[in-house]
Amino acid sequence: MSDHKVTIIDGKAVAQTIRSKIAAEVCRLSETYIKVPGLAVMIVGQRKDSQSYVNMKRKACAEVGIKSIDLDLLENVSESELISKVHELNVNPDVHGILGQLPLPKHINEEKILTEISLGKDVDGFHPLNIGKLAMKGRDPCLFRPCCPETCYYILTRHGITIKGKNVVVVGRSNIVVLPVSLLLLKEDATVTMVHSRTKEPESIVRNADIIIAVVGQAAMIKGSWIKPGAVVIDVRTNAVDDPGKKSGYRLVGDVDFQEACKTAGCITPIPGGVGPMTVAMLLKNTLDGAKRVIEG
Ligand code: GUN
Numbered sequence: 432m433s434d435h436k437v438t439i440i441d442g443k444a445v446a447q448t449i450r451s452k453i454a455a456e457v458c459r460l461s462e463t464y465i466k467v468p469g470l471a472v473m474i475v476g477q478r479k480d481s482q483s484y485v486n487m488k489r490k491a492c493a494e495v496g497i498k499s500i501d502l503d504l505l506e507n508v509s510e511s512e513l514i515s516k517v518h519e520l521n522v523n524p525d526v527h528g529i530l531g532q533l534p535l536p537k538h539i540n541e542e543k544i545l546t547e548i549s550l551g552k553d554v555d556g557f558h559p560l561n562i563g564k565l566a567m568k569g570r571d572p573c574l575f576r577p578c579c580p581e582t583c584y585y586i587l588t589r590h591g592i593t594i595k596g597k598n599v600v601v602v603g604r605s606n607i608v609v610l611p612v613s614l615l616l617l618k619e620d621a622t623v624t625m626v627h628s629r630t631k632e633p634e635s636i637v638r639n640a641d642i643i644i645a646v647v648g649q650a651a652m653i654k655g656s657w658i659k660p661g662a663v664v665i666d667v668r669t670n671a672v673d674d675p676g677k678k679s680g681y682r683l684v685g686d687v688d689f690q691e692a693c694k695t696a697g698c699i700t701p702i703p704g705g706v707g708p709m710t711v712a713m714l715l716k717n718t719l720d721g722a723k724r725v726i727e728g
Pocket residue numbers: 484530531532533534555578579607
């Protein structure tokens with residue numbers, strides 16, 4: 432029997448703690464100023480995964496007393512119509528944050544839409560100027576840092592894990608998580624390596640990581656043997672795999688083989704119940720901060 436002990440991070444519990452603090456702050460704003468924070472949650476089209484994320488975000492808003500302003504647009508909405516919607520939200524005083532669920536349909540230029548979002552309401556932190564500032568040494572994002580990268584940072588600092596000088600390996604290639612989390616941890620003086628589908632010998636690079644951040648979208652691709660003993664493993668992507676034993680016919684797993692990883696890792700986030708709920712809580716936190724800036728100055 433191995434006496435290896437792994438810390439499994441309970442993302443749901445941490446998210447609940449963050450949400451309770453946000454709810455108390457929303458209550459205070461409401462009592463003091465008769466105003467509540469508002470988050471515009473915009474979805475274009477019928478993608479099942481996006482709908483499920485958006486529903487979670489709207490439900491989370493309701494739970495803490497943030498008003499969600501819901502925009503459900505048809506798949507064939509034109510780029511100019513979408514831009515006008517964003518402009519309306521930019522000047523709407525009840526809206527303190529604007530979230531456009533990604534990906535957008537192919538006929539819409541995502542960068543164009545993100546550029547139109549007012550910097551003061553860019554709670555996702557995806558405005559090209561915010562990402563550019565995140566990329567540059569000595570410059571910080573104007574107001575908001577992207578939610579999932581911020582969650583990874585929060586997990587590390589909350590568990591007393593030093594980032595400076597550590598080997599961080601981020602697996603994947605997305606604009607939403609991989610790029611901003613790499614930039615954010617580089618700012619914190621980590622040595623960051625990005626491993627993607629064209630990387631040679633990814634396994635040997637991952638094995639050198641003190642901190643692994645997995646954002647691939649391939650169920651259990653990172654095996655226990657890839658993980659250095661004691662490494663911190665942050666598993667971000669949720670994958671559905673067939674499971675005839677479940678009523679739904681599927682179960683959710685991460686990019687990391689969780690059972691195997693638990694035998695080696697020092698600390699790990701599970702799926703479900705890890706990064707996901709905390710990321711939604713960060714979005715609420717960004718919205719609250721945006722509202723406080725406007726309401727309290
Ligand atoms: N699609 C997947 N994750 C996200 C996210 O965090 N924000 C937005 N806007 N779209 C997403």
